[in-house]
Amino acid sequence: MSDHDHDHDDHHHHHDHDHSELSETELRVRALESILTEKGYVDPASLDLLIDLYEKKIGPRNGIRVVAKAWSDPAYHARLMQDATAAIAELDYSGRQGEHMVVVENTPEQHNMVVCTLCSCYPHPVLGLPPVWYKSAPYRSRAVSDPRGVLQDFGVTLPETTKIRVWDSTAEIRYLVLPMRPTGTEGWSAEQLAELVTRDSMIGTGLPKQPGETA
């Protein structure tokens, strides 16, 4: 590579100046993209749009809105429990990997946790793409046999009497956990309640924040 190339790129960390820094996988993906583009199978502009969609528009903030609305609007809560796909679509979230939604509600008696032991099924329209731990062997192997142990890995301890219910997403039904609304939030707006909802509380590996825990 000539020296002047990285003068233009040094603020981007493209690593273009030194191919020895590129892993075999990076090189393989780059080469594959150029092959598929040259053959006319993919349009790089479509790839950019897909990445933008999953990095900026589809993510847990969508699910947070669903939960906060369910906590603050009893009629919406009822619709969500009756037909989650339709109730989630009311907030304009729908589509790939969320075509058939079921919401499972935590109560003082039962805590719900969602896993996909066979791959990485996850409700994309409301939670985005899954985190690495959700796709990892430790979570996929232990969530169904030792969920309390998994919860401890997340720093969560539930009362021994709370029943644990694990939902293994083996078909195209996608599950969203509706966590319990924290006490001490009477009269809070949906916007205030949203501050308490975490991604992990909607998978069942975490609990919502308590009032006073938010910044």
Added chain:
Amino acid sequence: MDGAHDMGGAKGFGPVVPEPNEPVFHDEWERRAFALTVAMSRPGGWNIDMSRFARENRPPEDYLSKSYFQIWLAGLETLMVERGLVSREEIEAGKVLLPPKPGVPTLAPADVVPTIRRGASTERAQKSPAMFAVGDTVRMKQIHPQTHTRLPQYVRGHLGTIEINHGCHVFADLNSLGVPDNQQWLYTVKFDGPELWGKHSDPTLSISVDAWESYLERV
């Protein structure tokens, strides 16, 4: 197939390690590999069960040593080679050696958001009445197909209870083989922890899987 991907109940993988403030992608190549996989399903014409099988159908040491998106990449390569879209030689050489397969559709930029927002419903019209009702006790069949299945090993042979009837859905095992009109009734089947894990089970635990009708036997 009984592959390394079927992980429910396996031991020895260690603790779950959450990553605070985790980014959606950890590297530029993960972004591109993800987007290529999604975009190539249009010219490729494969379905989700074919792509799942392409990822899981590999030696356990390969499945367990590759990262998630490395498995996606390997699966994408397999799917494209199988359909004559690219050759192994082109992938290894990193350049075009053969003319493109003619007449394949592409995902245009204007179609990206509508395609993702629409998704692909798997619900289909029923072909026969449901064999099971909510509350029925069922036994999961003891099957070991060589091809794709969504019946995890840890529930096979065990007794469960039908909890939800989800209607008729595309049946993954046949869909991965390209068999048309394959829909079956789909149920959530719930198991008590001790039924699956014996005396080692947390007594408060119950687990469910979603199971198509042909996975189930009446008891």
